[in-house]
Amino acid sequence: MQSFEELTSRYHRELHLHCYRMLGSTTDADDVLQEILLAAWRGLPDFEERSSPRTWLYKIATNRCLNAIRDSKRRPLPEPLPPFEPPEPTRRGDVTWLQPYPDDHLEDLLVKREHIELAFITALQRMPPRQAAALILVDVLDFTTAEVADLLDTTPTAIKGALQRARASLHSPPPPRDAETERDVAKRFAEAFMADDIETITTLLTDDAWLAMPPAPHEYVGPPAIAAFLQASAAARTGWTPLLEPIGENMHPAFTLLFVNKSGRRYTGYLVLTVSGDRISTITRFIDRSWPDLA
Structure with a gap:
């Protein structure tokens, strides 16, 4: 044997x-x-x-x-x-x-x-x-x-x-995905997110898009609700600038999420996008519980 x-x-x-x-x-x-x-x-x-x-x-x-x-x-x-x-x-x-x-x-x-x-x-x-x-x-x-x-x-x-x-x-199978379109949408999202350009982010969302934040149970559905959360989050982190670094998770476009200022950087988790056509249908923000003081 x-x-x-x-x-x-x-x-x-x-x-x-x-x-x-x-x-x-x-x-x-x-x-x-x-x-x-x-x-x-x-x-x-x-x-x-x-x-x-x-x-x-x-x-x-x-x-x-x-x-x-x-x-x-x-x-x-x-x-x-x-x-x-x-x-x-x-x-x-x-x-x-x-x-x-x-x-x-x-x-x-x-x-x-x-x-x-x-x-x-x-x-x-x-x-x-x-x-x-x-x-x-x-x-x-x-x-x-x-x-x-x-x-x-x-x-x-x-x-x-x-x-x-x-x-x-199970839901119906998702439509075919186009890698070039996904990369373009993810790039535009990352640029807008790092600039706190919430208006541009909302233009990238489907009408029924939703934001989830495991392990927090809160979910926000629709561009207005997602925008309200992003605005509240941005207003709360005075002095910290978001930084997204591309990675791959679950074969989705994804980013490591950090916040930076003059004293350094803090890792806070991941952002994973589900792209449907040329829009984002889901933003899943996986929160790292080792940094509970940032959102």
Whole structure:
């Protein structure tokens, strides 16, 4: 039999991504991956190669993720307090644990864009966990319904029912994306954001655009609501200038968000854009809780 390292190392990256899809959090994926490898190490004497190493590892991974979801009961994270009085949010989001997934973690993995975009990851978090698991294993990872039934200790009929319900809960697939248009829109947004040019930002938004700020539950829907929040935020950071540095998250245009003044710079999180056509439909601002004094 192969050594444990030879048997498992090639699957570490894809297992981590699987955990992220299931849990919506890179932090939780990091933790659960370590549990998976420990469980695999302990279970190695019973493996006996009756299934492929990949199938064996995905069974461990999926069940560890389901256990993590059940044990946490999706406890809400502490709500960060902004250093100013924000406008009343349009609504309160329910997936406050969502985190972005760096594009550089996806290198050498065969990942379809629609299977890592934030809208898809968020939709998975709202499904019953076993439905989400079935959808990921069949529609994303190409396991058969019979294989998934074995992974989840159920029947193929039950998996087919779970798939039907999971697929029905997904929104229509997004329109095709144009990379050049996305880059242009993201560039215009970044220039306007760093200049606190909120009027220009609103011209880049779709009519139903919304701003989310995990782990804060506040969400602002529509250009006027988004503009009101951005204006309040800009007015509160006297002496600090926003700086956006391009990165990639979930195959979206994205930026590291910092604030700078004469004394230095402060990292405060990420801004991730969803571009629809030639407009921005979603701004997701992932707040770094290590800098709670800035918004």
